[in-house]
Amino acid sequence: MSKAQVGDTSKADVSGMSKAQVGDTSKAHVSGTSKSQVGDTSKADVNGMSKARILVVDDEENLCEFMRIMLSKEGYQVETVQSARDALSQLENNPVDLVFTDLMMPDMGGLEFIRQLRESRPDTECIVMTAYASVDSAIEALKLGAADYITKPFNLDEVKHTVRQLLSHREVVAENKRLHKQLADHSSLDRFIGNSDTVVQLKELVARIAATDSTVLIRGESGTGKDLIARALHAMSSRASGPFLSVNCAALPDTLLESELFGHVKGSFTGAVRDKEGLLQAADGGTFFLDEIGEASPAIQVKLLKALEERIITPVGSTQPTHVDVRLIAATNVDLEGMVKESRFRPDLYYRLNVIPISLPPLRERRDDIPMLVDHFRKQIAKRSGAAIKQINQEAMQLLLAYTWPGNVRELEHMLERAVLFAKSNRVCASDFPEKLRNNAPVPVTFDECASTPTMETIEKAYIAWVLHQTGGQKARAASRLGIDSSTLYRKIDRYGLKR
Ligand SMILES: Nc1ncnc2c1ncn2[C@@H]1O[C@H](COP(=O)(O)OP(=O)(O)OP(=O)(O)O)[C@@H](O)[C@H]1O
Ligand SMILES: [Mg+2]
Known part of the structure; x- marks a missing residue:
């Protein structure tokens, strides 16, 4: 057999070959290449990475063996199976990087196999092995998500090249994902400005919690950064590449909130003209943020409890429950324990949500952070408006340090924005801030409502x-x-x- 024919493994040929022949011819080919060349082409050797794993699926045992020998010589870890069903069950517990599959197999065709593979192992690359006669099906396979196809008889160099290219592309994509995640990790917590002891500890806690999959309850007054923290928890978690979706329980009337959260089926209420997927389901594989959970009605609380307990949701008007894989983060600026005591919030739901509590301190309890926040916002405001960065004079800074900030960081940000906008020079001074900042004395306890002894x-x-x-x-x-x-x-x- 000539070298060019080595890969001539179209079914008729292979079945006509003995196992030994296939092995031998492959050996002959490899030995025709100098050892150093073999080493160079081995992915494992070149990149110093762990061996890539390849599964070959073909009902022709001889072809499987040929591929196994050829690819093993290239430094890959190769396994073979003779049916698509076996391949699927093997892949359940043993994922691989790349699958070679034949298209014509008796128990399950290659196209159906690819379809199921994409579903169960979307990260696994797939190359179709086909005869010239079935290029149309190969194209069909590409549409289903196969990465490439090779035609029989194989050109060995082409096969090796295809595999190398595909696997290195896969590495690049994975590396990019890792870098992207690292970047997201870094930037997401960095966006939470502050270096007071409280904030440093808080950030350490958030980084630790992010790595778990537990439900988190974030408490804090309005404007303390609950939203920022929820996003950071997602961005730093293993679910970072999945969706982050949220709903504000205070922003929607009950029926709408229910259908947003759980979805609905067509005709379940007036206006439900088609089936609609709920946000919890849309967040599958990611994180769902339930903002202002204290505002959820008793009816919503019951449904949320079920969703949390069993990770099962039932769309409005449906009897078909669906399993969802989401991490839940809830936030509240009200005293949920108080609400539980007053029977306004379900205790069972409260305990389910409060698995890991995070408390965000009000700004007035971490005044050390005010200068850093001011610095951050004045730069950000300048960047947004394209203007020069304005200075804050000392008197103005004193006011900012003394104020109680009931609206916390949000209030600080807004107040600075207005002051920077109104400031006549490039220095923001006390008079650029509203009256309430300058008259910052606490409400005086006056007894002038009664002339003599107060009641x-x-x-x-x-x-x-x-x-x-x-x-x-x-x-x-x-x-x-x-x-x-x-x-x-x-x-x-x-x-x-x-x-x-
Ligand atoms: N530590 C912080 N560093 C930088 N920006 C912050 C910080 N905390 C809050 N902010 C900013 O303040 C604003 C309000 O923050 P956020 O929406 O996260 O607060 P919240 O606690 O969710 O408030 P609410 O209860 O009203 O929803 C946002 O613009 C956010 O970027
Ligand atoms: Mg918020």
Whole structure:
């Protein structure tokens, strides 16, 4: 047999060959190449990487053996099976980098095999082996997701080249993914500005939690960066290449929220003109962020509990439950424990959500970070507007350091943006900030409502008003400082007209 015919393994030929012949011819070919050349072409040797794994699927045993010998000589780890079904079951537990498959096989055709392979092992590359006569099916295979095809009789150099190219491309893609992830890791937590001890510890905690798949409950007042942290948790997790989807439970009426979360089937309510996939299902393989979970109604709470317990969701109007693989992160700026005590939030759901709690400190409790945040925002504002970076004069910085920031970082960002915009020179000064910053004294506890000795009620009213101011209007926090429960505080706020 001539060298060019070595790969002539079209079925008729192979079946006409003895096993020994196939092995021999391949050996003859390889020995025709100098040893150093063989070494050079071996992927494992060249790149110092672990051996790439290849599975050959063909009902012709001789062809399998030929491929095994030829590819092993190239430094790959090769296995062979004689049917597509065996290949699929073997791949379940033993993933490979690349599969060679024949198209015409008795138990399951190559096209169906490729379809199932794409589904179960989307990361596995596939090369089709075909006779000239069936190039049409080979093209069909490419449409199904095969990476390439080789025609019988094989040209050995071409086969080796195809494999090498495909595997190195695969490495490049994987490496890119790794780099991308590293970059995302780095930048996602870096976006959370601050170097106070609290923030340094918080970042360490977030990095550790990101690596787990546990449900996380992020607490913190409005504007403390819950959203940023939720995104960082996703970006730093093994699910980073999957979707990150979120829904704000306070932003949608109940029925809409339910259909957004769980999806619906056509005709399940007026306006449901077609089936719609829910966001939880769309987040399959990724992370789902349930923002303002404290606002979820009892009905939504029940459905969420089921989704969390069993990772099963049922679209509105459907009886067909679907399994979803999502990591859940919830966030709240209300006191969920208080709500549980007052039977406004399901305790079972609360415990399911509160697997790993993260508390974001209010800005007034980490004032050390204010200069760094100011620096970050003034640069960012300049970049957005294309203007020069403005300085903040000392007096203005003093105001920023002293203010209570009930709206936390968000309030700081907005206030700086306005001040930078309004500043007449390239230095932002105290007068560029709103009145409330300059009149920053806490609400004075005045007793002028009664001329002589104040009553207990007057004192209580003034004291509650003062604590509410200190906590930036955060009722849960105020209630805990006052040593009363939230419902009592709400009653008192009503009674004393302290709504504002
Ligand atoms: N530590 C931080 N560093 C930089 N920017 C921050 C930080 N914390 C918050 N921000 C910014 O402040 C704004 C509000 O943050 P975010 O939306 O994450 O807050 P939140 O806690 O989710 O608030 P809410 O409860 O109102 O939804 C965003 O523009 C965010 O980029
Ligand atoms: Mg938010």
